[in-house]
Amino acid sequence: MSTLAVAKKDFQDALRSKALWGLSALFVLLSLLIAYVFAGFTAEIGIEAQTAKGLAYFLASQITLFVSITAIVIAYKAIAGERESGSIKILLSLPHTRRDVLLGKVFGRSATLAVPTLIGLLAGAALGAALMGEVAPVALGALLLMSLIFVLTYISIIVGLSALTGSTSRASMLTISFFFVFELLWGGVLIGISWISRELPFLSDDPAWIDILAQIPPSAAYTTGLTALIPGDIGPADETTADAFYQTPWIGIVILVLWLVVPLAIGYWRFSKVDL
Amino acid sequence: MVAIDLTGVTKTYGDVTALQGVDLTVEDGEVFGFLGPNGAGKSTTIDILLDHARPTAGQATVLGMDAQDETVAIRERTGVLPEQFGPLGEMTGRQHVAFTVEAKDADDDPDAILQRVGIAHAADRPASGYSKGMTQRLMLGMALVGEPELLILDEPTTGLDPNGARQMRQIVHEEADRGATVFFSSHILEQVEAVCDRVGILDAGNLVAVDSIDGLREAAGTTGEMAIVLDAVPDGLVTDLEDLEGVTSVRVEEDTVTVGCENPAKGAVVRSCQDAGATVENIETSEASLEDLFAAYTGGV
Numbered sequence: 001m002s003t004l005a006v007a008k009k010d011f012q013d014a015l016r017s018k019a020l021w022g023l024s025a026l027f028v029l030l031s032l033l034i035a036y037v038f039a040g041f042t043a044e045i046g047i048e049a050q051t052a053k054g055l056a057y058f059l060a061s062q063i064t065l066f067v068s069i070t071a072i073v074i075a076y077k078a079i080a081g082e083r084e085s086g087s088i089k090i091l092l093s094l095p096h097t098r099r100d101v102l103l104g105k106v107f108g109r110s111a112t113l114a115v116p117t118l119i120g121l122l123a124g125a126a127l128g129a130a131l132m133g134e135v136a137p138v139a140l141g142a143l144l145l146m147s148l149i150f151v152l153t154y155i156s157i158i159v160g161l162s163a164l165t166g167s168t169s170r171a172s173m174l175t176i177s178f179f180f181v182f183e184l185l186w187g188g189v190l191i192g193i194s195w196i197s198r199e200l201p202f203l204s205d206d207p208a209w210i211d212i213l214a215q216i217p218p219s220a221a222y223t224t225g226l227t228a229l230i231p232g233d234i235g236p237a238d239e240t241t242a243d244a245f246y247q248t249p250w251i252g253i254v255i256l257v258l259w260l261v262v263p264l265a266i267g268y269w270r271f272s273k274v275d276l
Numbered sequence: 277m278v279a280i281d282l283t284g285v286t287k288t289y290g291d292v293t294a295l296q297g298v299d300l301t302v303e304d305g306e307v308f309g310f311l312g313p314n315g316a317g318k319s320t321t322i323d324i325l326l327d328h329a330r331p332t333a334g335q336a337t338v339l340g341m342d343a344q345d346e347t348v349a350i351r352e353r354t355g356v357l358p359e360q361f362g363p364l365g366e367m368t369g370r371q372h373v374a375f376t377v378e379a380k381d382a383d384d385d386p387d388a389i390l391q392r393v394g395i396a397h398a399a400d401r402p403a404s405g406y407s408k409g410m411t412q413r414l415m416l417g418m419a420l421v422g423e424p425e426l427l428i429l430d431e432p433t434t435g436l437d438p439n440g441a442r443q444m445r446q447i448v449h450e451e452a453d454r455g456a457t458v459f460f461s462s463h464i465l466e467q468v469e470a471v472c473d474r475v476g477i478l479d480a481g482n483l484v485a486v487d488s489i490d491g492l493r494e495a496a497g498t499t500g501e502m503a504i505v506l507d508a509v510p511d512g513l514v515t516d517l518e519d520l521e522g523v524t525s526v527r528v529e530e531d532t533v534t535v536g537c538e539n540p541a542k543g544a545v546v547r548s549c550q551d552a553g554a555t556v557e558n559i560e561t562s563e564a565s566l567e568d569l570f571a572a573y574t575g576g577v
Contacts, residue, residue, distance in 0.1 A: 002379070009367065009375055016366040016402075086358070087365075089328055090415070093356035094379040095348045275289075275329035 002096045006104025007111070014112035019074070024116035027066060031124030034062045039131035052136035053230065055128040056143040059121060060226050063147065064219035066120075068183055070113055071154035072175045078105040079163040079267070080171035083276055098272050102163055106264065110155040117151055118144060142229035150222040153260040157218065160267030166274070182217045190214060208247065215251055218259050224252030277304040277340060279426050279457035280325065285334035287320050287481075294320040296481040297334070302459060302474075304425075307452045309472030310461040311570065316478040318461040319359050322430050325459075326356060339426060352380060355419035357412075359430035359461075369406070369414050370399040373421065382422030393417040394443055408435030416444065420451070427451055427458045433467050445471050465570055477573045484573045492569050502542055503534045504549055505558040513552045520544050531557075 014020050038058045079102065082088035091101055121144060129135045161174045181189065194210050215221050228249035280302040287295040295317045302308045312318050323329035324336050327347040336343035338350045367375065373386035390396045393413040398406065403414055412435045419427055429448075433441045448458055448471045462468050468475055469489055476486040485492060509528055517526045517533070522541030527534045535545050542561065549556055 005375070005378055009365070012371075013365040013367065089326075089358040090418075092328060093326055093351060093354075093358055094376060095351040096379060097348055273330075276323065 002100035003103045003107065006091065006096060006101055007107035010105055010108025011111045014074070014108070020112055020115065023070060024119050027063075027116040027120035028123045030066060031059065031063070031120035032127050034059055035124040035128040035131070039128055052125070052128060052132060052134045053139040055125065055132070056136060056139040056230065057223075057226070059124050060143055060146070060223055063117065063121065064150070064183075064222060067113065067117060067147075067151055068154055068179060068219060070116075071109075071151070071158050072179060074112055075105075075109045075155050075158040076162055076171045076175040077168050078109060078159045079271060080165050080168050081162075083166035084168050088276055092276065099268065102159065102264070102268055102271060106152070106156050106159045109159065110152045113151045113155060114148055117147055121147060139230045142226060146222060146226045146229060149225075149256060149260075150218070153218055153222075153256050156260050157263045160263035160265075163264075163267030163271040166276070183219055186214075186217045186220075211247070212251060215255055218256065221252040221255035221259065224249050225256055226252070228253055278302070278337070279304050279306065279339060280308075280459060281337045282321070282324075283335045285321070285324060285331045285336055287317075287324065287329065288332045293481050295324075295331075298478075298481075298483045300476060300483055300486065302457060304457055305452070305455055306474060307448065307458040307460065307472045309468030309475040310459060310478065311465065311468055311475055312461075312463065312478035314463055317481045318463075318478055319430060321478070322359075322428055322459075322461065325428060326351070326354075352422075353424055354426045354428060355421065355424035357415045357419045357427075357429045357432050359434070366402055366404065368400050369395060369403050369410075372403050372414055373417055376418040376421045380422040384421050389417045389420060390414075392420070392447070394440070409437060409440050412436055413440065416447065420447070423454065423456070425456060427456055427460075429458065429460045431462055432460065433462065433464060441467065477570065479573065492573075500539060501534060501536050501562050502545060503532055503560045503562075504546065504556060505532050506549060506554040506556060507531065508554060509533060510552040510554050513549065513554065516548050516552060517545060520548060 035055060038055050042054070079088070082091070088101070092098065096104075125135075125140050125143075157178065158175050161178060162171045164174060165171050190210065190213055193213060197210075215224050226249075278301055280300065282298050282300040285295055285298045286293070298317075298321065310318055310321070320329060324331050325338050325343050327344055327350075330344055339353055341350050343350065369390055370386045373384075373389050376382075377384050377386060387396060387399060390399050393416050395406075395410050395413045395417070398410060403411065406414060412432065416429070416432060419429065427448075432444055436444060445467070448460065452458055452471075458471075460468065460472060472489070474486065474488050475492060477484050477492075509531060513533065514526050514528060517523055517535055520537075520541055521544075522538040523535055523545065524538075525534075525536035533549070537545060546556060546559065
């Protein structure tokens, strides 16, 4: 109950700020553009498989950048900022536990990011449906559900990182470093790892684990996980002769759940001990 | 019952010792003033009471409960005005109080609370736009929600004008009359003197004195002064006065004799003046200021 009270306050704060509405407008525009480009471009180059399901994948692949960057912007100060300003002492002078505050921040900021994300995706899907004359309810449902989980996960990661420090400048360094390593530079990291692995004989024969490593960034896990939920013929799902669980797209969902839980748990462990 | 109990509480931050073996008991229903210069460890003590910080050694209990293990139960029964606050988000004043009412599961009317602390006119404005004094009033209002058994006020008069400080003292009196224990930290001596039953003086992490204000005066050996205006100062009066028991100093300036003395000696001083043949035209007495006491305890001059 306490968690919900904190989440509600956090969300209401966001509702009152213009930033949320600005973000929503921006994302609706972005999403409409994506749908328009998808419908127009595929028609022009004569791709037959121009489907609403395909649009769901295309939207998914395009929103990861929006979600990850926005999550950092709206959540990196969640704990660190309130510690720096001292206002966390107001919250923690009331009968809330530190866990209430941490989880409340995660839910409150997730709701804040979920609103523009869902509105944007629905707008994009609606435009796509209008242009292509086709609706894919299952794919759309899967897209919305996975996107909600993705938003929750990204906010959870960023709030977890924010809980590690009482300084906003350190929090911004941590979260931006996270973004660089796991989103922008991960391809390079993989090349490095596979190069090193050639020197390690016990790994060199099996490229499968490199495929798993490639799924580690939250955005990759999200897009992979989406293919697990959408039945049918698109994506790498059916190309895999799934002989092991970690080779199926479900690995994406597993990795996403780990991202949801582990950074936040580490953040909580640190935050629960620290002097404010 | 004991409202606050500290036993051997020590807190170090790296090489810095913020509190050194502090033992302190605040009784139920008491108004306790917690005095000390900035940086003496007052806020650290309050942080430990509220589990914002953990003691390096020693134990703290609040309302009979362990301050580190039963934090939520303590905060349910305690109203807090924290010292260091930042921007308070986008909520209005009324919403802040309502948020506190909800958190404490109380049934106070937010408008009545805002009325009581004198910011009812700003109830609908976002608190982020409040002045420092208004924010302090709002924080006090939030602390009053749910008629807490214990009020912890950390530097409550910061940012208040004299009128606001007077209202603050008034509210502290009202809360004490209701039966609440008040733990009031300040570096402003007059504030503490006006409201507190007992005072603790903290200096560089050490609790150097705990007593009533009168008791402190006595213990510190500080005395008051009495300025007597006479029609004329008779010869020999100064010597007579200096011989009186309890008189520590005598100064003469034109027709005014200023005598430093303990309270019981004041009658004898006036009588001596009359016996010497002078007419007493006016008497002004002043007690040693708490500032003098404070300096005596904290090693200032």
